[in-house]
Amino acid sequence: MAADNNNSTGLKYIIKKKQKAKRNVHPFQRDTKTKKVSKVIRFDDSDKDHLVSVERLKGENSLTYKSLKNRASDLLKVRKALPVYHHKREIMSYIESNPVTVLIGETGSGKSTQIPQFILEQLYDKKKHGSIAVTQPRRVAAINLATRVSQEHGCKLGDQVGYSVRFDNTTTAKTRLKYLTDGMLLRELMMNRDLKEYNVVIIDEAHERTVLTDLILGFLKSLIKGSRPDLRIIVMSATLQAEKFSEFFNNAPILFVEGRKFDVTQYYLKAPTDDIVDAVIRCCIQINQGEQLGDILCFLPGQEEIDKAVTIMEKIAKYVSDETPVPLIVPYPLYAALPPMQQVLVFAPIKGFKRKVIFSTNIAETSVTISGVKFVVDSGLRKVKVWRHQLGLATLLTVPISQASAMQRSGRAGRESEGKSFRLYCESDYLKLPEQSEPEIARSDVTSPVLMLKRYGINDLVNWSWFENPGKEAIVMGLQELYELGALDTRGKITKRGEQMALLPLQPHLSSVLIKASEIGCLSQVIDIVSCLSVDNLLLNPSPEERDEVNERRLSLCNAGKRYGDLIMLKELFDIYFYELGKGQDSNSERNDWCKGLCISSRGFKNVIRVRDQLRVYCKRLFSSIDEENEEVRKIGEDRDEISKILKCFLTGFINNTAIGMPDRSYRTVSTGEPISVHPSSMLFLNKSCPGIMYTEYVFTTKGYARNVSRIELSWLQEIVTSGTAVAKQKIASSK
DNA sequence: GAGCACTGC
Secondary structure, three states: OOOOOOOOOOOOEEEOOOEEOOOOOHHHOOOOOOOOOOOEEEOOOOOHHHOOOHHHHHOOOOOOHHHHHHHHHHHHHHHHOOHHHHHHHHHHHHHHHOOEEEEEEOOOOOHHHHHHHHHHHHHHHOOOOOEEEEEEOOHHHHHHHHHHHHHHHOOOEOOOEEEEEOOEEOOOOOOOEEEEEHHHHHHHHHHOOOOOOEEEEEEOOHHHOOHHHHHHHHHHHHHHHOOOOOOEEEEEEOOOOHHHHHHHOOOOOEEEEEOOOOEEEEEEEOOOOOOHHHHHHHHHHHHHHHOOOOEEEEEOOOHHHHHHHHHHHHHHHHHHHHHOOOOEEEEEEEOOOOOHHHHHHOOOOOOOOEEEEEEEOOHHHHOOOOOOEEEEEEOOEEEEEEEEOOOOEEEEEEEEOOHHHHHHHHHOOOOOOOEEEEEOOOHHHHHHOOOOOOOHHHHOOOHHHHHHHHHHOOOOOOOOOOOOOOOHHHHHHHHHHHHHOOOEOOOOOEOHHHHHHHHOOOOHHHHHHHHHHHHHOOHHHHHHHHHHHOOOOOEOOOOHHHHHHHHHHHHHHOHHHHHHEHHHHHHHHHHHHHHHOOOOOOHHHHHHHHHHHHOEOHHHHHHHHHHHHHHHHHHHHHHOOOOOOOHHHHOOOOOHHHHHHHHHHHHHHOOOOEEEEOOOOOEEEOOOOOEEEEOOOOOOOOOOOOOEEEEEEEEEOOOEEEEEEEEEOHHHHHHHHHHOOHHHHHHHHHHO
């Protein structure tokens, strides 16, 4: 590939007039009778950009009262310079006189740090009791915001201002302003249905439309219509979707807060391209030749495309900079399954006459911010998981992004200075894109939300105050799943088992496995396996060169796993990590080296231990059946009976995720008879001798794959079903 | 022969 690329792939750009990366807010600026107000308030600063790193702050926890106050008064000067301060009274008067306020402002407009403090001051002034909850979709955001705001407030983290996320709760009895993940607030709703400790609940980043935020919105609506008419609600969102939030809450007023961003010039392709990796590479080379220094962030749909782009770029970068006097391009991949060691490389600034080019998935769209980016190259594609209720199957699809998402991606070029965004599609195609991405709840398995609603005491789920109704079919499938797991009775009422399942921080299927394990006495071992399963990206993907080597090492370590599959392998790995390694002085480095050799995430394994600790505490409370003694015995051996017992526990939760071996050595699912293949990452990929398999996940990519696969005997199916529900029995019978 | 992104009393 040559640097001269004005050729047939159509990579010539038409310059568009300069436009802001953010969307114009006009559609909402009209005043109507129902929309009581429209305010445009300009911020000169952005909140999350000036957040200090948590590590640094934790070291400062020993600060004296006086120095805390001094720092707060320094910060107050900065805060007072924010234009939002001048509009404080107006904003507060709307919040005060309306049960629900929708506050529109971009991420980084200052709303997340300042508005909660205004409300806190008001609570102090009026000598009111109660506190404020601010929800965030991500843990890091909750932690960073609470840390910053506690400084501004002049208190230690956990005094008046604190945060609560899984495994980490800094709040105390003194805390009046609490930043928490939306999952945490839902947990609180399960325990304390009226949220009576809160005067005000703020839902931040509501435009991201995660399943959990959508659920919270539904719960809040039913609360203000029912037992908490006094509760104040503020929905904070980026510019779009304001009207949807407003309409949902009885035409709540919408306030606008503008954030400052730098101009981003938009470029489009003249003609569409059919090879997106090639187009991205060519675009980067072109930027490198014609543009000033500054890093490039490229959005590609998935790992496959990213690895390919990195490989190509590595090959041509040196050649290009040798031939012409341009910066040397240094390519980096970025995606969630990448080993953390490689992920951090992306953030280190580059020295010399070089240019960083980051090839990233959607992870860089909201979750991760990289400084130094001046150029964005957008493939216009992403991967989404879409749940098929009828098939119990997740499909992973590559689809065009929405306009909102395209704008979010472009905005990544304008965070520190003016930037440029290159969209590798035509402007006419951009205009055809949907305005918004489909909300997650519309394409997800809702078994877990349905269980939450049942536990909350909702009977008529179809007509509940869903912010987005996932549809009757999805709800009915959820109800049936829960009935089959024994969480609901024949009338759809939650059972004692269902109550226990709802309290465990696991998906219902895994909760049900845990309960079964406690009944038949293998809880400790099953907790270890479930803990591994509930950590994402524990087993990382080895690079192609070391793949065979790593697989060989894993196989040789896990004798039982080789025969019985991935669940047993996880337990074997856990046993080595937990019982054999890390006893000596160099425990940490010993464990890290071991993880590295097997391409296991050591951060992931630390999370496994935290999940395990939490599950053990919950189980002790729920079933009081964990035997603290004989801990060594909990290691798994190659005892056939013990392994069968453990796998049968899993079978009670995943009876519908089973397939039977055919004479031609393929597998067909028990429930639908569809062909299914063992995923190549599985221990059982090469094992062709299983009478049947059970899996925790069924994903369709190029074909239907079973992931986390275990060997099962066909007689077990009958055995489990005889002790199970009538519905499942019928399914097995009809599949024969 | 293959892996979008988050998250939980």
